[in-house]
Amino acid sequence: MSSSPEVTATGAPRPGGAGLLAGHIVSRVGYGAMQLERLRGDRTAAVALLRRAVELGVDHVDTAEFYGDGLVNGLIREAIRPEDGVVVVSKVGADPHPGGPIPLRPAQRPEQLRASVEANLESLGTEQIPVVNLRRLDTRPGLLAEGDQVVDVDDQLAVLTAMRDEGKIGAIGLSAVTLDVLRRALPASIACVQNCYSLVTREDEEMLRLCVAEGIAWVPFFPLGGAFPGVPKVSDEPAVLATARALDVTAAQIGLAWLLHHAPNVLLIPGTADAGHLEANLAAGAIRFDDATLASLDAVPSRSADVLLG
Numbered sequence: 001m002s003s004s005p006e007v008t009a010t011g012a013p014r015p016g017g018a019g020l021l022a023g024h025i026v027s028r029v030g031y032g033a034m035q036l037e038r039l040r041g042d043r044t045a046a047v048a049l050l051r052r053a054v055e056l057g058v059d060h061v062d063t064a065e066f067y068g069d070g071l072v073n074g075l076i077r078e079a080i081r082p083e084d085g086v087v088v089v090s091k092v093g094a095d096p097h098p099g100g101p102i103p104l105r106p107a108q109r110p111e112q113l114r115a116s117v118e119a120n121l122e123s124l125g126t127e128q129i130p131v132v133n134l135r136r137l138d139t140r141p142g143l144l145a146e147g148d149q150v151v152d153v154d155d156q157l158a159v160l161t162a163m164r165d166e167g168k169i170g171a172i173g174l175s176a177v178t179l180d181v182l183r184r185a186l187p188a189s190i191a192c193v194q195n196c197y198s199l200v201t202r203e204d205e206e207m208l209r210l211c212v213a214e215g216i217a218w219v220p221f222f223p224l225g226g227a228f229p230g231v232p233k234v235s236d237e238p239a240v241l242a243t244a245r246a247l248d249v250t251a252a253q254i255g256l257a258w259l260l261h262h263a264p265n266v267l268l269i270p271g272t273a274d275a276g277h278l279e280a281n282l283a284a285g286a287i288r289f290d291d292a293t294l295a296s297l298d299a300v301p302s303r304s305a306d307v308l309l310g
Helices: 033-039 043-055 071-079 110-124 153-165 179-188 205-214 238-247 251-262 275-286 291-298 305-309
Strands: 018-021 024-027 060-062 087-092 094-096 104-106 131-135 172-175 190-194
Touching: 033 043, 033 060, 033 071, 043 071, 043 275, 071 110, 087 110, 087 172, 110 131, 110 153, 131 153, 131 190, 153 172, 153 179, 172 179, 179 190, 179 205, 190 205, 238 251, 238 291, 251 275, 251 291
Parallel strands: 060 087, 087 131, 131 172, 172 190
Antiparallel strands: 018 024, 094 104
């Protein structure tokens, strides 16, 4: 295991306390790097934002080669130093598609997964990626697999396991998966699951309970909802707004803090391209709820992303 429960390798207190990811102790509030693409025209600001994250206790950074067609990985390579003790998590299962209607295209076949891992290794400038998530295309929101991109998870895990044996991957995670796929994948020693999940979109409770039982980290993406048209936003919920007013914090901070309270294996990777927003996200790790407040948030109804997106 890396670092310590109390502080990161740089000596910073851990936002949200300590969690476990693939055998590494990490801060429970990390950083999702996708939005760094917004700083494409200001590389200095992007690197400074990553350095600030490390200073504030982030040692879990989530990325992908398809974020900005390698741009984001290059920024991480420039900004993050070995002595920072940062666990960099990348993902495969899609490739950049800059000229397409959306900037991604599916890349689910085993040979594509291997090529994607190699591309991540090159752009990150490392010999091993601590965790690689297999971004399945089983569930909304986002891309769904079609045609020759519908690939059995066993075939995908075979190539990723081989690359783990080769030392190119430290651990394997899953993203955008169903409960059945997770159960089938358990023999491959899954380190984490990334699914769309928030206070207002939590149909994956059974999967979350399985992850708690199996010691698998739960890393929700779109943790505040609202990422696609029709998906509810955590910040629109009356109970969230009332709690935010009572505690003098933002609704977004309440949404993030609820996730940390909801299950012990939750690790957050909120993303931003703004330093002030970064600080606010990390400060959410210090928010505490009394029983009555937590009960009022737990009572917020959940709506299925699948239903909402059709």
